[in-house]
Amino acid sequence: MVRFLHTADWQIGMKLTGFGAMGERIRGERLSAAERALQIAQENRTDFILITGDLFEDNSVDRALIQKVVDILKRAHCPVFIIPGNHDPLVPGSVWEDRSWQAAENVVVFRENAPYPLPGAVLYPCPLAEKQSAKDPTAWIHAEDEERIAIGLAHGSVEGAPIGEWDHPIPRDAAARSGLDYLALGHWHSFAVFGAEGSAGRMAYPGTHEATSFGERDSGNVSLVEIDGRGAAPSVTPVRTGALSWVTVDERISRSDDLQSILSRIREMENAESTLLKLQLSGFITPEGRERLDDIERVVASRFFWGATDFGGLAPAPEDDSWIEELPPGVLREVGKRLRTASIDSRVRTKALLELYSLIKEARA
Ligand SMILES: [Mn+2]
Structure with missing residues (x-):
């Protein structure tokens, strides 16, 4: 039996333009979530940790940030296995050449496609050496005759998954076809398990450990994976690590009551202090509704970690x-x-009319 923690897409150092001073806090949360991931691994006594690509946003991140990540990974209670992804590929001058890695004895950064034996299991790592490629990174794996539990590590787009950055294609039956018990994936920011038709889910994205943008479904988790033995179906359990919620509220207004109910909703929304809220309204508004909009604006600006209307x-x-x-x-x-x-x-016209209305209101007040 092996039990391990599978995570990916930490995107440490991501830019977050447009968030002003909050950008720094959001970046900091990604490191805190990384610490929580290691804590979850320790509590569950995992045999090892897999990080399947895009640990860093890109190869030009601040070197001090690499040191911070190394310091976190060094404290893991077990070995940590990493493959470079499309954001941090193995190229000259990459983050993986930084000297700070030398001090992390429990960390292995894979640099080639070669089986890596462990007690009771064999890893099949697929490190990326280029940002984009139309080649299947798992094509080299042949674990059909392996007697131990076979686990692949790959970064790319599973065919059919709705991933924006489409490259490094991975067939939906990659695990079954190459004889893997589990194919640990990275690239997509949402948790998802895939299986060949009619068989166990043997391929999975854990999703990013801390959400990176609006519209991500099921992000902010790591996966705990257990495999009883060669050929057994893996058990894959997402565990929450993310602290921030990115919420979009998109409503169409048709009656003045609608604004009141939106106001109540955002006043009562739970965990506002850790929520980034994007509120978009469309439809019709009466002049009196303008006052409600001011109230809504105030609540969004004051109650939430970050908010925009x-x-x-x-x-x-x-x-x-x-x-x-x-x-x-x-x-x-x-x-x-x-x-x-x-x-x-x-x-x-709407904006001008509403401006005119509030100017007059202001002058009368
Ligand atoms: Mn990626």
Whole structure:
């Protein structure tokens, strides 16, 4: 029996432009999640840890960051096996040439396609040496006649998986075809298990250990894997390591009650202090709704780890622009009327009308 922790895509050093000062905190969370991963391995007394690619965002990350990662991995209670991925491939000057690795005696960075025997198991590592390739990185593996548990390590896109960065293709039956009990994958940021039709799931992505963007499903985990013996179906269990949640709320407004319910929803959302919230609203809004928008804006800005609103898709409710008629006769009412009928981009018109409305409100206050 072997029990190990499988993780990938730590993307240490990722840029996170657009998050301002929060970028540094988000980067820091990736290191904290790495420490939690090692703690989970220790609590579960794993035999080893597999890191299947993209440990680093790229080969030009700050050298001090490499040292930090080495320091974390050095503290693991067991051996750590790493393959370079497409973000950190084995090229001259790569992160893997840094001297700090020499001090990590429990860490093995694979540099070639060659079986690596362990007590009770054999690893088949597929390190990447280029950013992009149309070749299947697992094609060299022939473990059909192996008597010990056979485990592959590869980084690439499983055929049919909805991965944005499509390269290093891996057939859906790669594990079964090459005689592997388990093929530990990296590249996709969501947890997923694949199997050849009608057989056990022998290929899996653990997903990134800490979410990297909005729209990722099931990220923020590591996988605990147990294999009883050669040929046995692996048991793959995701364990939470991520601290941050990336949440998108995308709602269409049709009644003024809708804004109130969104306001209540974001006021009551759990774990706001560790949530990055992107709130997008579209539909129609009445002038009174504008005040609700201000309330929503305030809650998003104050309650959440990070928050952004996009109200660009809101248009004034066509049935209610009575406020324009109530403006004092003269330039303001004229501007309101002209905006209402102007043949300009509807988003620009909405924004201008709402601005006009709040200017008047402000002046009256
Ligand atoms: Mn990748």
